[in-house]
Amino acid sequence: MSLQKFIEDFEEAVEDIEPNSLTAATNFKALEAWDSLAVLTVTDVIDMEYAVLLKKKDFDCARTVEELYDLVTQVR
């Protein structure tokens, strides 16, 4: 499991994000495209790719893409 692939998966999951625009330090909740729909699509991709089903509180706890990645890694 690599952080770079996680960032790519995250980017692909959310509509209206420019390719290669996200970094590990991106505050994903500040993105214009971050809404309740993005929560569903990111949840889905992470579950399919990493077999980790995130809950809303997980998104609440993480601020950056890397923090979300760390959380997924810990659960795995």
Add this chain to the structure above:
Amino acid sequence: MPSLEKCIDDEVDLFGGNEKQIARLKKTIGLDRRRVVEPGTTAADLCETAARRLMVAMDLQPTHIDTVICVTQTPDYSQPCNAAVLHGRLDLPKSCAALDVNLGCSGYVYGLWLAHMMVSAGGCERVLLLAGDTISQIVNPKDRALAPLFGDGGSATLVQRSEAQAQAWFSLQTDGKGFDRLIVPAGGQRAPSSRETQAEVVDDAGNVRSAENLFMDGAEIFNFSIVEEPKAVRDLADYAEVELDAVDYFVFHQANRYILSNIAKRLKIDPSKVPMQTVERYGNQSSASIPSALCGELGEQLCSPGTRRVLLSGFGVGLSWASVLLDLSQLSVCEIVDCTTSD
């Protein structure tokens, strides 16, 4: 179903002019059109229209019906039950049993299970199963998370004894710990109606609702759907000793296209076997969504000669989920009719 159609494209104001958000919802979730009742029309009215059409098509007299079951979470009254009200409107005999089932998304399959058992046990010859809801009337029109999702509908199904040998396998499950994930929090006995419960509140996402409007935790309901539904379908197929490849159609509760395609993907089943257009045309019709898909997308197939192996599965409010695998031989009637306010 009601003839009044609403379209998310016409609701730009609801989304604060954010056309990009509407486009995302259409593309990803599959939101498009829905049918909603006009004031004064209820689920009972929709079910009555369906029942009368069914009775004419089947040349069914009121005296032929032993039991009427009404599945609804939007009854005309807290009491008496909708089934009793409709019993009167349909002139059913006093010997006919009448009861409501207070379930939504899983309710149609629960209703089929009850009707199936009543006929199988020998107590009934014919059970009239009515399933319908007007969820649009309990959603706040300023709730942009929910208002574009839900449509209204009513259905009538006849379950009757026949000489044909047919098996059906049912699975019914509940997780009451999730009761508050999809709920109308106030207006019942737990939190009676008051000025406070009727006061509208704006949530963090800008959705407006009161405690007497429907609330849904979308993320939790999504997680529940993609975890429990595939498992329920696989377990039922195993129990029936049937391969998923041998099922002709998988008719899921029409929650939204994203959830349906996700479930199909996780089950690795052919998407062409999974009706998904019903929700895009008519919205999430709660207990009426499965019969709506049967009559609409599959109506022609189900009324043509032959037997089809069909899996029906409803999931949602409760949390409750129910599935049935059955062989459906040619149906006599399977159609959608419009219910105008003059009906």
